[in-house]
Amino acid sequence: xxxxxxxxxxxxxxxxxxxxxxxxxxxxxxxxxxxxxxxxxxxxxxxxxxxxxxxxxxxxxxxxxxxxxxxxxxxxxxxxxxxxxxxxxxxxxxxxxxxxxxxxxxxxxxxxxxxxxxxxxxxxxxxxxxxxxxxxxxxxxxxxxxxxxxxxxxxxxxxxxxxxxxxxxxxxxxxxxxxxxxxxxxxxxxxxxxxxxxxxxxxxxxxxxxxxxxxxxxxxxxxxxxxxxxxxxxxxxxxxxxxxxx
Numbered sequence: 001x002x003x004x005x006x007x008x009x010x011x012x013x014x015x016x017x018x019x020x021x022x023x024x025x026x027x028x029x030x031x032x033x034x035x036x037x038x039x040x041x042x043x044x045x046x047x048x049x050x051x052x053x054x055x056x057x058x059x060x061x062x063x064x065x066x067x068x069x070x071x072x073x074x075x076x077x078x079x080x081x082x083x084x085x086x087x088x089x090x091x092x093x094x095x096x097x098x099x100x101x102x103x104x105x106x107x108x109x110x111x112x113x114x115x116x117x118x119x120x121x122x123x124x125x126x127x128x129x130x131x132x133x134x135x136x137x138x139x140x141x142x143x144x145x146x147x148x149x150x151x152x153x154x155x156x157x158x159x160x161x162x163x164x165x166x167x168x169x170x171x172x173x174x175x176x177x178x179x180x181x182x183x184x185x186x187x188x189x190x191x192x193x194x195x196x197x198x199x200x201x202x203x204x205x206x207x208x209x210x211x212x213x214x215x216x217x218x219x220x221x222x223x224x225x226x227x228x229x230x231x232x233x234x235x236x237x238x239x240x241x242x243x244x245x246x
Contacts, residue, residue, distance in 0.1 A: 027117045031110045032216040038118060040152070041125040043208055044201050047151035050134075058195035062131045062138055069190050077187035078142035083112070083158045087184070088166060091176040093234055101233060104169075107226035108162075111219070115161055115209050119154045126151045130193055140192035153194045156202025157209065159184025164210040169227040172236065181206075 025035055048054040069077075080087055085108045089096040098105040128151035132138040147154065163181025167174040185202055188194035213219045228238045 025117055025121070027120045028113065030114050030117055032114050032213050032219040033118070037215075038208060038212040040118060040121070040205050040208065044152060044205060047126040047128040047201075048195075048197055054197065055195075058197050059131065059135055059138075061196050062189060062192060063135075065189050066139060066192055073190055074141050077190040080155070080184055080187045081142050081191070083155065085112075085162055085166075088162060088177065088180055091173060091180045092166065092170065092230075095233075101226075101229055103229045104226035107222045110222065111161075111165065111213060112158070114213065115157065115206075118209055118212075119152075119157055119205070120147075124149075128195075128198070131195055132192055138192045142191050142193075145193055150194055151198045152201035152205050153185055153188050153198040154202065155188050156185030156194070156199040157206040160203045160206030161210050164207065165213075165223065168223065169230050170234065170236070 024030075048058060085105075086097055127149050130145070130148070130150040132140045132144075133148075145154075159181040162184070163178045166181075167177045170177065182203070185194075185199040188199060189196055214223075231238045
């Protein structure tokens with residue numbers, strides 16, 4: 001297991017633009033970033049101490065949500081369990097799918113490859129137990145996560161990273177996209193598998209990962225290609241401004 005000291009020794013929190021040459025790690029090969037380009041362990045606050053007031057408030061919030069969650073909320077939250085960009089179809093377009101947008105699909109898979117490696121590395125730093133491990137009062141719903149570490153929330157990272165990139169591609173829908181990305185993380189509290197501070201840290205981490213990816217010339221090139229395909233499919237002008245090109 002990678003220790004916090006080792007991760008900190010590798011940290012280059014924000015670096016200059018990088019080539020697309022793959023770099024190997026114990027979790028796989030990066031495509032757009034390199035080991036040490038982004039160290040989430042150096043950016044995020046430590047997870048709450050198990051005996052702290054923050055931890056108590058975190059657990060209390062999970063239990064309160066558990067008491068008030070509705071069947072409709074549970075159904076939607078469980079449906080968000082898969083890490084799929086196409087869960088954003090309800091705010092992008094009903095036909096937003098891999099079959100409809102193959103170039104964008106390949107781009108998203110490459111983007112999430114790098115994000116997954118960064119997330120797995122950060123999980124090694126804190127190894128925070130999940131709510132249902134901390135308290136038997138917590139009754140999770142849906143499939144339980146395979147990764148034991150709760151902090152930061154990988155789903156929250158996925159949701160916010162997806163929202164940032166999709167909003168760059170379709171700025172006309174930015175508000176709805178970010179609301180959906182925010183919900184992706186919040187749904188993990190509803191299912192009882194994450195604490196609120198896990199979700200907040202995930203949103204911060206997702207933003208940092210997006211910033212790191214956007215430093216890559218190759219990433220920006222593939223983003224523009226995927227954006228063109230998506231916008232053409234949506235019947236939108238391919239020349240609309242996005243935050244990555246301003």
